Amino acid sequence: MGTLPARRNIPPWVKVPEDLKDPEVFQVQTRLLKAMFGPDGSRIPYIEQVSKAMLELKALESSDLTEVVVYGSYLYKLRTKWMLQSMAEWHRQRQERGMPLASGPSRDPFGSGGPRVPAVGLGDPRGCSNLRKP
DSSP, X not given: OOSOOOOSOOOTTSOTTGGGSSOEEEEEEHHHHHHXXXXXXXXXXXXXXXXXXXXXXXXXXXXXXXXXXXXXSHHHHHHHHHHHHXXXXXXXXXXXXXXXXXXXXXXXXXXXXXXXXXXXXXXXXXXXXXXXXX
């Protein structure tokens, strides 16, 4: 890709110009973007910070697709592309099953707050009634 992005607020973890030269590009159904990035793209800065990449979204004319352009160092942009494609697929499958597209912070693949881990019995012998003292 010959031209650099027009964005002015390039994150500090993106090295100019080397990280902007060869972006990863893929397309996502536009209806999935709100679920992925939140209302008005409110989650994009967080995703950029965590993934150490920079994102650009370009709506494609006469199509229900949006082009996602990922800038960054080689490994970060590949990892970010994989993560975003996985998120889009998760939301697509969810919609296919008749479930509403998740758009709030409490609707992520793990529910609210991540995977559930039992609190009793992990390092606390008082919580396990079947443990006997020697």
